[in-house]
Amino acid sequence: MSYPVFAVTVDLVVLTVREGRLHVLLVRRGCEPFLGRWALPGGFVRADEDLAAAARRELAEETGLDGPGGHLEQLASYGAPERDPRGRVVTVAYLALLPDLPVPTAGTDAAEAEWRPVGRLDLAFDHDRILADGLERARSKLEYTPLAAAFCPPAFTIAALRQVYEAVWGESLDPRNFHRKVTSTPGFVSPTGGTTEGEPGRPARLYRRGDATLLNPPLLRRKALDDRSE
Amino acid sequence: MSYPVFAVTVDLVVLTVREGRLHVLLVRRGCEPFLGRWALPGGFVRADEDLAAAARRELAEETGLDGPGGHLEQLASYGAPERDPRGRVVTVAYLALLPDLPVPTAGTDAAEAEWRPVGRLDLAFDHDRILADGLERARSKLEYTPLAAAFCPPAFTIAALRQVYEAVWGESLDPRNFHRKVTSTPGFVSPTGGTTEGEPGRPARLYRRGDATLLNPPLLRRKALDDRSE
DNA sequence: GCAATAGTGTCTTTAAGACAGTATTGG
DNA sequence: CCAATACTGTCTTAAAGACACTATTGC
Structure with a gap:
């Protein structure tokens, strides 16, 4: 039995909160197609590489980050026949949530990398759609998981955590x-014993992430947006 | 720039509720690898076919169902280098929720197709893992969407809907x-005007699906299981 | 009548929303 | 002292859990 051949890429929706706003990491494309356009970072999966490993590798290449802290999960796959003019390319998108770190712009593939506030962006390929799906995933995950802490440094205040919610949800x-x-939900956060200093x-x-993986009951937005099926 | 080539398949986690238990559709493999073993239905994505279209096609081929009713959504992708002995195959798994219909066993690819109660199954490839992820997705989706109705015929009773929850959640x-x-949540269900007859x-x-896509507030299980990241 | 299942009402408990008030710093 | 931010407590309200009770059928 014969079957069609595909290329497989991973694309990353890398989100962070800086200056009270949700930002996404974009790269300017240095080659065709969509030369010069902004796009999500990503690249081809190698011949002997797992999908998650490819996502971690790309994340490390683009951000210089590899250790723990932050969060990486698979988002969804996109494979419309015409989504890449080079041929049949299926991309597996991953969602990364990171603390606000300076990005070493010296990415390997990308001419430039930059944090951009989320909003109306006009990205290459179907990346606007992938970004929209990533944002919706991030927004809904904050409701029922303690993942907001992935946007924070190892020790953070309750106010900083709240500002993450406010930036991601826009309310x-x-x-x-x-x-x-937050403090009454077991496993959401645990105190480090330290406090801030020198602030007004x-x-x-200060708190660190707790060991809970699920918030029960959840922390709901006022207006939950539609989810997306199929 | 050159890059590795992959085959891309779709695999389906098709769930239904029959006799008060959650069942999954399995097929016995008619060719190598894993000849004779039970597996999730699925097949190769065609050269000019979208992923969702491939999933719908496979679902129609396996169940004879194609119209509306039921629910189909993308689940996740799996691409470990060794998951298929034939070579590098990435599979995009889809989750389908269907009313209890007789399955025409005359599938095209599969020697046999069969509803099996979910539980300890020993499936081909990484299908045990895919099934587990599909089950967890279905369980959690019942919490915050009105999707349980996808398991029911077009008109159903509240008791039937409750039995869906009980079967899927096991409580x-x-x-x-x-x-x-159910009746006080706007858009969850709407009455058809009819009633059952001849039952004790x-x-x-009788009710039909409402137009809501999200349940707010949700309908929570007592014990939510862990979700799965990365 | 009785068994069976559908549907309503009511009390209790949990937890969210609103918001007053107290605590601890820097100037 | 005052401004600023952190934290606690209280009242109200929404909604879940428990469960008594009524309604409508077949026998």
């Missing part, structure tokens, strides 16, 4: 109710 | 509280 939350919810106002206690 | 729910929740006990009103 403001009551600091007092948020504090109560009363010093805040 | 029993209070019929009265369930009734209140008081006739039950």
